[in-house]
Amino acid sequence: MESSRDASWVLKPETTCSSCAGTEPPISGRVFRNKPKARSMSTSAVPSCAEFRRTQSLHGPSPVTTFGPKACMMKNPKAVMHIQDPASQRLTWNKPPKSVLVIKKIQDVSLLQPFKELCIFLTEKNMIVYVERKVLEDPAIANDESFVAVKKSFCTFSEDYDDISNRVDFIICLGGDGTLLYASSLFQESVPPVMPFHLGSLGFLTPFNFDTYQSQVTQVIEGNAAIILRSRLKVKVVKENWEKTRPREKNAINANGEVESGRKTMQYQVLNEVVVDRGPSSYISNVDLFLDGHLITTVQGDGVIVSTPTGSTAYAVAAGASMIHPNVPAIMITPICPHSLSFRPIVVPAGVELKIMLSQEARNNAWVSFDGRKRQEIGHGDSITITTSCFPVPSICFRDPVNDWFESLAQCLHWNVRKKQSHLSSEEEEF
């Protein structure tokens, strides 16, 4: 039954159509071949199979693959992707989680009490709590006698020295979108599920309110929470002439990079955006933008932002971008104060490969940063290659991917906040 060549396009056997079921073979992309019904029929009481093909996937329905009576799409099984509907993505546990990394925004006194409370709660649940060493060095924590016993059970680490990427079962963030960006930066490959709490006002990345943390955390530990896979960008920076400019570091290999024959390569995973700008220079930046190897445009202005949909509501929106829901598989390219009046932001498919290099006529170096971190200079010949990563950040939803997003648009960006009374153009009867 499933041997039909196109069967894999169908959702499942029962997604057949009342009008073609029965003796007919299971539907496939070629289903309409024998159905010369007038187009107006599709609106009729008898649902056509088109109605059944409608999936609930946030990616939209699978398109039919036959076009008129004789044309169809050439099959290329190697190029088929199988994607689970983003709206139905839920978290589960292979084994019960045992370790949790708690990330706290530093230098924010209002977070100290919630942080301590949460750690005590987790310890009582027999979780191994990972905390970054510098968080515990905060005097308010270091000098708190009552917290000593709890602290003792912590596993501590330092960002640049210890690799905890395989030791943490899930992550709790306290205190703002920056905490999730920081969590992301700690995991260059697979990222454990993240549960982000805001304390003051709602953030784009921090949907959970701390008030009910006990029940919320318990529920996540028990599994079966809705998650949103926030795509990240994999960024590769290649610096030419590394040897010449910094001879002593010739053989050094830093955390994210390696040096080889005078060329240094670094790699980053970014959750919001890669920003290339003029840095401290007062000159405009002048960079070439390549897509899948072709020069598509040159950016003259303050810089350019390459962002994920998650990042579209961060720096990109300030630079004029439209906002993109994080479940849209796309990359956004937004110029920063461009020379040209017509340089509108664009949205390209998530699967392209972008490359940024200094233009030949650039008189100054550019600077690049990754989620606002690791800022560095880019000279002639250096390149920044950007693709969508296959390591997204699985962020636990408060309600679901759609509602959480619209809630944050309203709360964080005051999107379409309106005043009831008209203040625009006048109308005849309105005086």
Place this chain on the structure above:
Amino acid sequence: MESSRDASWVLKPETTCSSCAGTEPPISGRVFRNKPKARSMSTSAVPSCAEFRRTQSLHGPSPVTTFGPKACMMKNPKAVMHIQDPASQRLTWNKPPKSVLVIKKIQDVSLLQPFKELCIFLTEKNMIVYVERKVLEDPAIANDESFVAVKKSFCTFSEDYDDISNRVDFIICLGGDGTLLYASSLFQESVPPVMPFHLGSLGFLTPFNFDTYQSQVTQVIEGNAAIILRSRLKVKVVKENWEKTRPREKNAINANGEVESGRKTMQYQVLNEVVVDRGPSSYISNVDLFLDGHLITTVQGDGVIVSTPTGSTAYAVAAGASMIHPNVPAIMITPICPHSLSFRPIVVPAGVELKIMLSQEARNNAWVSFDGRKRQEIGHGDSITITTSCFPVPSICFRDPVNDWFESLAQCLHWNVRKKQSHLSSEEEEF
């Protein structure tokens, strides 16, 4: 059942990585399984499985589905979509094409000669040429003695009377983006492949230059052309109280709709956009926008545009939207001259269901149109429901989906047209 060649792409426990999952065998995208020489090797001394999973799909790579040591995505086979990489979509023929619909922009004398030439060429190729009756009524064609013989062999039809949806193997458009929109409107279900020619300047939807039409058409007839599936929106308009307002039409069924118990339902497939605006009224429009059943915002202003990515470069871009590549599975929502300063356009996943209704406090009816056609009034209680259609327009590419798009951005929108000399902010050394 799961032994099908594509099964390995489905989300399963074994989609883990040899370096992080002990004894389990490496699972990866089939394509690369035997190709450990992935180009990304150079960026990392120890390639993780992530490197192997990288596909070339324009949708981006399949994300890993294990998150840290113990978490993974809950499997839900029913919610898995199988998508062929948009970049690799090519046209093929089940049987040789025999009939072609030629669509010509009317009232444009510059198109007459090319139209005749093309028809003669197709006739000589033994194709059955379909032409709309009103095209032949143009005096310049009707009175052309030399064209009489050719005309005789045509199949003619009238838009509102004849259903040609199952008789046309492919379509050739002559003369502007409007011709493709018209072609789209003729096919409410499966659309034959379309080959759109521009005659003057390049259009967003008409990549082919007529100069070399003979070789180009021949190549398409022979099959194996790159196509882009331009997604359409399926729009359902429900008018309440149809009975009351138009009692005599009670039982009438028009081309796209049906009337039942005083309610009239119509359905449209749109390629560019659905526009809801204030029509001839000088009042602002006031409509509620629902997403998957939830009220997400109220639009006060001149109106709102719900567009496909294809439509993002049409009316939406004039209203301030970012441009979206047609291969991004998304729907764009763009307000037209909104009251609110903060009402930035948004991009939502292609799979959502949008609904537009008059707000309760609206003092005037709104008007809706579909790709600029079928303009009609919308009153209190009426609804416009919009989802992504499973019947895209398969448009033949001149080069490929990506290059064609950037070419039209430059040619049609002068996107980031630049002047070499700086005219922006001053710089110290620049005087």
Place this chain on the structure above:
Amino acid sequence: MESSRDASWVLKPETTCSSCAGTEPPISGRVFRNKPKARSMSTSAVPSCAEFRRTQSLHGPSPVTTFGPKACMMKNPKAVMHIQDPASQRLTWNKPPKSVLVIKKIQDVSLLQPFKELCIFLTEKNMIVYVERKVLEDPAIANDESFVAVKKSFCTFSEDYDDISNRVDFIICLGGDGTLLYASSLFQESVPPVMPFHLGSLGFLTPFNFDTYQSQVTQVIEGNAAIILRSRLKVKVVKENWEKTRPREKNAINANGEVESGRKTMQYQVLNEVVVDRGPSSYISNVDLFLDGHLITTVQGDGVIVSTPTGSTAYAVAAGASMIHPNVPAIMITPICPHSLSFRPIVVPAGVELKIMLSQEARNNAWVSFDGRKRQEIGHGDSITITTSCFPVPSICFRDPVNDWFESLAQCLHWNVRKKQSHLSSEEEEF
């Protein structure tokens, strides 16, 4: 020669400076002549005469008119304007005001009680109250027994039949920006001072809260209130071929126009904006824009808005314009959904003459409206000529022109409403 009170401000050779012109006495703005202790002293050891020339005018200081040692501006007394500083403009009465026009937004029940209260208050103050007839026809007013006595003393009029332009000493508006636009439309030449009350939320044009109307109105009657002169546009519409298209109306003269040899001329005073758009047509509009007789650009899109600074916060802001303070002598030109990505709004000096005509290649007529009223069709050959009027609307300020404006930006447009917590780009220390 210097005895004329204002003469010293005029551009003359002697407007040089003691420190740069030898024996000549210091010449400066009269105000500061005896005040060498200008506040700017601290910034320069040797005060140049420039310091003395600084006026407090909102128009900025008078520029020096000598340029280096030998150049100066050619004197042209005929081209000198004398402008009173907008910031110091105050209302006074030649004789005590005796008549007041009360304008009430119709069809708004919430305004009935305030309206009656106000009328009784004014009658008790022995003011003659003018009210439009249709306001009194509202059943809630017509049937109110207790209001009969008060009504009897009213002077009533009808918009299109009675000319009250010379009988009203001042105007009180109740109920929204539309009331001020309506008041403006009643006075095509000199406009009496207007006192605009809002009842619900603050409007751009209605700064007064009704709660304290008694003291506020009393104060205005006693004189000496700050006013802002809101400039208006004088618009002349010339319709060619009037005779041909409407032969029977050949000799008719309507309220604002006259017909002569087949051409009809109408004139309007607008406070917010002239809008030229595509009207009910779904075609784009295509109009030529002339400035002082030169074609400066062609507008392709939904239309174009020519607005006063007052109108910059109305329809223009919805179409993307920057907001202009009403005391800036300027005209704003804003395209509505233009075809071209680079068609940014522009601001031109108040003294230019603009003209709008259909482009030769326009396939459809355009429509024009004036403050949202008097909508009419514009065909080939017709013209719309726009200049700044010398009859502004003197609107009484609640505080002063600057504070009132920023208050309404915040209240009406939520201008730069911010959320304290950062939600934009990430920063290293912020996690």
Place this chain on the structure above:
Amino acid sequence: MESSRDASWVLKPETTCSSCAGTEPPISGRVFRNKPKARSMSTSAVPSCAEFRRTQSLHGPSPVTTFGPKACMMKNPKAVMHIQDPASQRLTWNKPPKSVLVIKKIQDVSLLQPFKELCIFLTEKNMIVYVERKVLEDPAIANDESFVAVKKSFCTFSEDYDDISNRVDFIICLGGDGTLLYASSLFQESVPPVMPFHLGSLGFLTPFNFDTYQSQVTQVIEGNAAIILRSRLKVKVVKENWEKTRPREKNAINANGEVESGRKTMQYQVLNEVVVDRGPSSYISNVDLFLDGHLITTVQGDGVIVSTPTGSTAYAVAAGASMIHPNVPAIMITPICPHSLSFRPIVVPAGVELKIMLSQEARNNAWVSFDGRKRQEIGHGDSITITTSCFPVPSICFRDPVNDWFESLAQCLHWNVRKKQSHLSSEEEEF
């Protein structure tokens, strides 16, 4: 005759009205008192005096100052400004010009030959040529044997050591908008007339083409050229705690500033804009903006631009501002990538006083620059005060202020560059 109270508002005696002339006194603001003509009369064949009041001033007509039968504007002679119509401003010479400053963009080899030619031409005209020393140090000039004789007659100077502000009769700029900005920076008070040449493409500030320099320069020397007074901003920077942070410089006084009791004050004249931004910091900037002493808003984002109308087409336009003609007396405030979606740019009257200070909650210092120069850090307590300067830059027009501006909008910004063929929304008949 001039004793009438309002007489100063009239342009001159002959600006009377045919309908009120004769025995009536010369018109004044109160002209309409005895004219109860219906408002529709104003459109009649008999011109009302309103028609005569229309001046050609770019600032617009003088508004009437009587409002209805009894109200008028309170006279305040001290607050009256006398402004010469910007459109009629022309250059003249008190004495024949003898000295000319030639400014050449450095490091641009294409300018060497034109520069030499121009200098020889000026020398032959017996002009004293001033050239900055570093221009002559360019090897291509220093080593040119044939140029030695010409060079000998030059007066040379160095920017920071020699004050040439009283020695130069006019200025010629060669090579781009930056040269005019540099010229402006050399003259902190009165600026000699400037004649700016572009060599490659037209600049906003450089309307003259070098091809016809001989006739053009000769004409200017002979006087009577149209000029545009480009307003500048006077910026005062006050740094508190100067003593503490830099004790050794305590008593130093630099070119533009002075130090007093630990506070340092500097003053600048800027032609384009003052930019306050985050400088090399990756933090957002957070500054308070005051207008006439009142806090009007807080800027959170990349920064803020305060620009002249001349500067509106420079950095401000890249940040999203509307373009303002240089003859509009205004100041533009444009946020750079603001946090808030609703932070639209605003245009305020030229006469206001703006002040920018770090917000109390700012975590980082900001940076300020003036026409892209003199970049410096701004800490807590420091202030930047901005007003319109009375020392504009008198720039010689190629044609006139209006035509030159629209020419540069088209050439430099490709403003509303259009494609003839429609690419926007589809229309029914357009296919």
